Amino acid sequence: MSLAVRNLAPKEVWNMFADLNAVPRPSKKEERVIQFMVNFGENLNLETFVDHVGNVIIKKPATKGLENRKTVVMQSHLDMVHQKNADTIFDFDTEGIKMLVEGDWVTADGTTLGADNGLGVASIMAVLASTAIEHPSLEALFTIDEETGMTGAMGLESGILKGEILLNLDTEEDDEIGMGCAGGIDLTASRTYLEDQSADNTTGFTISVKGLNGGHSGMDIIKGLGNANKIMNRLLFDGFTNFGLRISEINGGSLRNAIPRESVAIISIDSVATEAFLLETGLLIDSIKEEFASIETNLVIAIEKTTLPEKVMEIGVQEGLTKSIYAALNGVYRMTPDIADLVETSNNIARVIVKNGKIEIGCLTRSSSETNKTDLANSLKSAFELSGFDVKLSADYPGWQPNVTSEILDIVANLYDRLHGEKALVAACHAGLECGLLGQNYPEMDMVSFGPTIRGAHSPDERASISSTQKFWKFLIEILKNIPSK
Structure with a gap:
């Protein structure tokens, strides 16, 4: 099943997603996926560590010519919602997700897919592994337990991250740019x-x-x-x-x-x-x-x-x-x-x-x-x-209060317009993103959220658009090239 997914474009993203989805990662039980991410970072010879609550941080130096740009934190959460149909026999604690390709969609066989927020995680992994993508200094932040309490974001201490800009990759409509969210x-x-x-x-x-x-x-x-x-x-x-x-x-x-x-x-x-x-x-x-x-x-x-x-x-x-x-x-x-x-x-x-x-x-x-x-x-x-x-x-x-004067929001919105010939929907959402909590200990960090189109998140009908993932990936690469100077 995963072979068909691995052959999709962009291969670098879908292969990382298939690797991630082979690892059971229920909220509150992230030990295996934490170790998976540590192994991933260390195998790339990148600075990798786990903080006191279980968040994984991987740092990558800037590519040549972008050393003077602001450091970017790329952030997604490792855990996923576990839901299955009543007649589906599946053990989320021991089995990897069984994925299917149906037209323009990747879905799962009777369970949630984990595209929320696995596609964000996979995209960050693809950037970290790449030797061709231009980017400033990066801090990849993989948080835990977003779906059942946000304890990872809540427990992240001030001073661990040095980045000035945060790209949260947990929005589920590819024509939306998030600038705020609800608390809960x-x-x-x-x-x-x-x-x-x-x-x-x-x-x-x-x-x-x-x-x-x-x-x-x-x-x-x-x-x-x-x-x-x-x-x-x-x-x-x-x-x-x-x-x-x-x-x-x-x-x-x-x-x-x-x-x-x-x-x-x-x-x-x-x-x-x-x-x-x-x-x-x-x-x-x-x-x-x-x-x-x-x-x-x-x-x-x-x-x-x-x-x-x-x-x-x-x-x-x-x-x-x-x-x-x-x-x-x-x-x-x-x-x-x-x-x-x-x-x-x-x-x-x-x-x-x-x-x-x-x-x-x-x-x-x-x-x-x-x-x-x-x-x-x-x-x-x-x-x-x-x-x-x-x-x-x-x-x-807490919620994430919109910042209408955000520099990175302006850059990302203008890039979307230039790439697609139309304006993105810049808006707050009613979901709970981690930006509000992260902003408590990093109040000066400039934040924006975006991602590929995902339907039916938190249900066995969850599916991710293949064409949208291609669109999102190109957008992400372009954003990393256009991060402002320090």
Whole structure:
């Protein structure tokens, strides 16, 4: 599978990407990819080291004639989001990504591809390995754990880097140049509950929601896509009153930064209400499918009779759970008032787990406004605390405030215009880039973000455009030639 990818142009980038994708690199488990990058740098006889949190830094001197240019930090993150289709058998901890070429796209066989941010990493590797590309002094910064907390960028100490310009290669539209991004905060609501024995004359059912698009909880939140946890909650909400429905287990969603695609619930209902339950819930399912018909064409909601669960959640907690999830906002909270069509603040109800007397709900709240990020987090916190949940806020990171007087932004935007005969979209994005955190310890560093076109990031539908990668690579090489003097 990777042979077809290795033959794509530019070969230097795709071969590095294939090498990288052979290394398992889940967030929080980057030991193997860290060693891979250290070996890569040392084999090139370049200064290579790992900082105290696990970031890898590789330094390369300027090519002849560009020694007087400003030092450039090229930055991408090593970890990737791990998502797979329910019917895909794959172990992210031990297996390399199985890649496919489909027309103008590189994709993976039932899993995320890792182009976010693997193509950025591969491009930096290709520059470091090249003996032909003209460039100033380079500091390659490969951060860890971007996808689940940005602890790599957060832990990078001041003084390690000497660069004056940072090129972040983590934007996913090749006609966009990033000049700002949203910050974020994780919210975890948890509580315990007592379990009741399933009553006599009750019947077990499994409800499953699957086939949703999912996607990036920042970039795709504006699309109004279905959230499996919210849809499941609608199916369960009135169930006790109407059918004696009792919840035994729920397993919905996975990663906080991925819009949840699937949810499965195990329930019981009064046996005498079976016919009414199937009829009325079937009508509700039809209504939900109709609501999402134009954007969630593969949505499947199924109800199947199953073995009666031994235990179910106490009814008072069940009522509080379903009401809290209903009350908690999911999606766009506020649009940016000063930039058209840009989300300012949003929330993703990413994970809902109910099992063995414990509930855990995970959300990721994003905003380019620190005050509105806090406002929405407090709103969510209140919705869950009213039902007896213990709520913790963690992994708070700042946004990247746009600098409209940026020298490198002006250079990059003008180069794009000159190369392509049209202007790039210079904008902030609703994703969480590491530039905001890096700017805390390097406030004088001039930053810009760009990258090749990637679709469906954070989902098994992730794919990277081949032609766009060619366009991005030429753009990157041209930028390195045009870095300003010190």
